[in-house]
Amino acid sequence: MTEKYQQLVSHLSEVHNINMAGAVLGWDQQTQMPPGGAEARAVQLATLSRIGHEMFTGDETARLLEDAAGELDGADYDSNEASMVRVVQQDYAELTKLPADFVAEQTRVTALAHEVWAKARANNDFKSFQSALERILELARQQADYLGYTDHPYDALLDQYERGITTAQVKEIFDGHKPQLVELIAAISHNADKVSDAVLHQEFDVDSQRQFATDVVTAYGFDFTRGRQDVAVHPFCTHFSHNDVRLTTRFHNDFLNPALFGLMHEAGHGMYEQGIGDSLEGTPLASGTSLGVHESQSRMWENLVGRSREFWTWALPRLKAIFPSQLGNVDLDTFYKAINKVQRSYIRVEADEATYNLHIMLRFELETAMLAGTLQPADLPEAWNELFESYFGVTPPTDTLGVLQDIHWSAGLMGYFPTYALGNLLSVQYFNKAIQQHPSIPDEIAEGKFDTLLNWLRENIHQHGRKFTSDELTRRVTGESIQSRDYIQYLQTKFGEIYGL
Ligand code: ZN
Numbered sequence: 001m002t003e004k005y006q007q008l009v010s011h012l013s014e015v016h017n018i019n020m021a022g023a024v025l026g027w028d029q030q031t032q033m034p035p036g037g038a039e040a041r042a043v044q045l046a047t048l049s050r051i052g053h054e055m056f057t058g059d060e061t062a063r064l065l066e067d068a069a070g071e072l073d074g075a076d077y078d079s080n081e082a083s084m085v086r087v088v089q090q091d092y093a094e095l096t097k098l099p100a101d102f103v104a105e106q107t108r109v110t111a112l113a114h115e116v117w118a119k120a121r122a123n124n125d126f127k128s129f130q131s132a133l134e135r136i137l138e139l140a141r142q143q144a145d146y147l148g149y150t151d152h153p154y155d156a157l158l159d160q161y162e163r164g165i166t167t168a169q170v171k172e173i174f175d176g177h178k179p180q181l182v183e184l185i186a187a188i189s190h191n192a193d194k195v196s197d198a199v200l201h202q203e204f205d206v207d208s209q210r211q212f213a214t215d216v217v218t219a220y221g222f223d224f225t226r227g228r229q230d231v232a233v234h235p236f237c238t239h240f241s242h243n244d245v246r247l248t249t250r251f252h253n254d255f256l257n258p259a260l261f262g263l264m265h266e267a268g269h270g271m272y273e274q275g276i277g278d279s280l281e282g283t284p285l286a287s288g289t290s291l292g293v294h295e296s297q298s299r300m301w302e303n304l305v306g307r308s309r310e311f312w313t314w315a316l317p318r319l320k321a322i323f324p325s326q327l328g329n330v331d332l333d334t335f336y337k338a339i340n341k342v343q344r345s346y347i348r349v350e351a352d353e354a355t356y357n358l359h360i361m362l363r364f365e366l367e368t369a370m371l372a373g374t375l376q377p378a379d380l381p382e383a384w385n386e387l388f389e390s391y392f393g394v395t396p397p398t399d400t401l402g403v404l405q406d407i408h409w410s411a412g413l414m415g416y417f418p419t420y421a422l423g424n425l426l427s428v429q430y431f432n433k434a435i436q437q438h439p440s441i442p443d444e445i446a447e448g449k450f451d452t453l454l455n456w457l458r459e460n461i462h463q464h465g466r467k468f469t470s471d472e473l474t475r476r477v478t479g480e481s482i483q484s485r486d487y488i489q490y491l492q493t494k495f496g497e498i499y500g501l
Helices: 003-031 035-057 059-071 080-096 100-123 127-147 153-159 167-175 178-190 206-220 257-274 291-305 309-322 332-339 353-372 377-392 418-437 441-445 451-460 470-478 485-499
Strands: 227-231 237-241 244-249
Touching (some): 003 035, 035 059, 035 080, 035 100, 127 153, 127 377, 153 167, 167 353, 167 418, 178 353, 178 377, 206 244, 206 291, 257 291, 257 451, 309 332, 309 441, 353 418, 418 441, 418 451, 418 470, 441 451
């Protein structure tokens, strides 16, 4: 009865398998591969990505999609079948808009730009990166033209990471909570001496750190029979199936935070992947719905759970048992404040909950201005520093600590940054809804029980994979679209208490 649909699914699953094989090679590259393997691996990855791209963008996909769409006409919007056809039609339209020559040129330019950027950052030399950035920007504008947009070229780029949201909507969301963030951070800076994080900067044995962090994410519900954890320089989470999810972590022997909160974060991504419904396995729908929603899951487990007083009521005695000489005399209040210390860091990846979204707003303003042609790359360092000063009240002393810090632009990733901030907002909206429906969740967290929260996420978010857009999902779960009200309220309450504001 659904023969055409089955043909579509088996074609797509072959494409999926090629992509997952590429993901295995990518994971291996960052966790196991000796440096000598780099050249061969680049060629192997390029071959797989070309085959996957050709298989997906070929005429056969179009024909099978059309046949299946005809066969399923009138199928329930929420069904796997209707969702598959709907989502894959959009993927197909997007990927076939970019000519192969253009994709190859973009790959070539960004591969070269990576080295140039890394050197420029190391030498605090923006000028040496400027012409590469100019070329990347030119290509980004072309990409937007190929993809198409109505209002702003940035719309086309943004849509690749957060389907359906527009530049104007992001601007409205950001403008809606920027003043409160600037005000909160200024208020905190007057009381900065109320919190010290010295207890976190001590010697902590790496194996013991690994054991503790692994125990924590196991308690959260990350399933190690369907996943594993390895070391990587730049931590990430990847998956080859919802039954094979890989987390990576980096360890510092003199600072507790990066590995502990990093693993909580990646496990949040990983539990999302592990929770995707069985019926979507091996299909293009078997992944998170958008980067923003994905980030909402990692942020929730890292911050809303992992940086809460309730969590440490349960976890601190356990951590003390592992590090008695470092933490034996530290009380809950001191530890809780230490892990929530707000610092006006120049570096986004080191930013705390209160300052994080401002780092993103700054990048969003600069990216959209560059795309619109109102800001030239030559003027970027100055524009960066001015904005930074107006948001944070301090100016980065070097471009290495400013405009050159992120890898994204050198990799051609424009339109990506906003998803981090959207994830922060969504994390609080979803968490509030879960607690509204299950008021026992905070008390359970204080007892080291996380299954009510995880099951709620599985049922309301994880199982659906990519079936719905971010906005469809958020409306279903919370009854409204993304908003900044909950996030600001959460920050004001939490940091007001910590800093006595
Ligand atoms: Zn993340």
